[in-house]
Amino acid sequence: MRVLAAMSGGVDSAVAAALAVDAGHDVTGVHLALSQNRQTLRSGSRGCCSVEDSHDARRVADELGIPFYVWDLADRFTEDVVDDFVAEYAAGRTPNPCLRCNEKIKFTAVLDRALGLGFDAVVTGHHARLDGTELRRSVDAAKDQSYVLGVLTPEQLAAAMFPLGGMTKDRVREIAAERGFGVAAKPDSHDICFIPDGDTRGFLSRRLGSQPGPVVDAATGRQVGEHDGTYGFTVGQRRGLGIAAGDQRPRYVLGIEPVTRTVTVGTADLAGVPAVRTGAPTWTGRAPQLPFAAQVQVRAHGAPVACRVRPDDGGGLLVEFADQQRGVAPGQSAVFYEPDPDRGDRVLGQAAVTAAVEREAGVRR
């Protein structure tokens, strides 16, 4: 097959490209230039956005003897991922930019262009298994990235290759070292690639400015503090609230109201929710019959929990957790899994959380 390898300059995509070459595919490497102001050298632990990273990718491509190009997708990335990230926080939601990037950039902009240019598939270094077109968790549970791929459609998965899903990260590094790749020991990337210092609150504050508002205790309705912007908070957050509640019990963010800029906090007993509502779902395969029982994961590194998924008004879903869940924020994706200990839990699809459901009645934002 004619395969386009997306090469970030990290060890995973380097090994994925090498395995595609080994498998006999006709491979072309592409590095995606996503940042509008590229740094010459890498800063911090994040690897993907600097010129140095593109040189790391090119070095591997040259060693593999495959063509290598840089595609400039900075404008689309800024619009679809960075601006979306800022707008979501400004609206009181908590987005996952990696999921958005997979949805809009890697498996739309890049995949469309690759197919248009005559390639049959795009290969990436994601840690997830692709069993035919069934998307499953990686064998390396700690490195599993199936969550951020949960948004892909059957058509996108049909043109995707994830050669690393069947091996551990340690094995990936071994393969890179055996081949003499300079990136074999390159540190893992963390956090959000367009916030290399990891200071999300500082990044949002530079973009959105100071937007002070009250922090209110849910139990008493009294103001217990002030904040510089609701974007500095996410539902479920416990640390850094900057409040004096008058007792020793920890408080959690329960809700964010962007119009009045109110952050509502409460004690642990109030933080759990039994269910969430979502927007319209996307499915990785044929749409399942509603209702159905599954597992659901609501953040990239969260634990899966059992749930029941029902249809809701307006094409959305009602996701009822077997146990109350804390820290389910609007904007996060609920990714549904069908447990399978042998072949790996299968990703069914996802839907973005729109609201938490109160235990008694009503909907809490």
Next chain:
Amino acid sequence: MTVTGPTSASEENRVSYLDHAATTPVLPEVLAAMTEQLGRVGNASSLHASGRAARRAAEQSRERLAEAVGARPSEVLFTGGGTESDNLAVKGLFWARRQADSRRRRIVVSPAEHHAVLDSVEWLAKHDGAEITWLPVESTGRVLPHALAEALGDGEDVALASVMWANNEIGTVSDIPALAAVAREVGVPLHTDAVQAVGQVPVDFEASGVDALTMTGHKLGGPMGAGVLLLRRDAECTPLLHGGGQERDVRSGTLDVAAIVGLAVATVAAVGSREERAARLAGLRDRLVEGVVEQVPDAQLNGAPLGDRVDGGPGRLPGNAHLSFPGAEGDALLMLLDARGIECSTGSACSAGVARPSHVLLATGADADRARSSLRFSLGHTSTGADVDAVLDVIAPVVERARRAGLGRR
């Protein structure tokens, strides 16, 4: 030929190298001369027999090269390449001229210059008080004498002017002797980057009247890393590199004798065979452009028309074919052609490999889409009719596929 998608170059038996403006294959006689010289010990600055032998080889090369380009041997400064020569001319002339008269802060320059000139000028503006006056260019990319005259004014506040002899991207030749006469009239030194011109169009340093001229070895069948700044004996130029003062106290560094020997052999050969080769390449190039336009009717030729003339010579580099393909991305075209064994370029290479709309095309008034959709085919001494045929075999389906692939943009 039906094109269904990328195929790897290794599947093809031959590669059509159509990127001579980037670099040229080394001539066999250059390789032989350099190999022989590399086998000999000797620093051209040493006083013993080995040093004298090295010096003799270097100085013979200087004389031969000087003769080939109409300069005196003492006007030949060997450098590490075209970029160094451009930096030395722009910064060195600026510093020396401003030192002599502090009013001279202005640099008059064309926006279509190579980045070695542009970035030197912009660095001086940012860090050293230079003021830039941008010359207007015609839609072909040419700088006209009256535009230079207007920009220079009385010349009293001008440190230097710089206009390239032939553009590296779109191949347009400017009338450098006429521009030099204009500059001379107001006492302003003119530097010209002639990296693409030497060996392609008639270049005579003395007759041209320019004060400084950049050339390099690897664009005319010589080695990389070997360049020349031709500098008039009366031109004051402050050094960039300080040290042993080997080159007229303007450029320091142990002479790379083997590279200098290769550079001189290449220059003599390229200039000596210029007329015959230029006619042959212009014929191939015309067939290439006409064939492409026949198959892709909305393709646009950038730069000067094919038959254009300037100062009694070609108005366009004989090996240059620079075309825009509306609706197709240059880098998609490049990739698809590369996969079919055809090597060309979207313009000048960028270190990060990120495609940017060509500053040259933008300077000629082209819009960003035309600039992004362009390809440069540059023919040289190894080009044949088979290379042209190879392009014409695949260009129509390649352009069609690149157009269908969209732009990765909205």
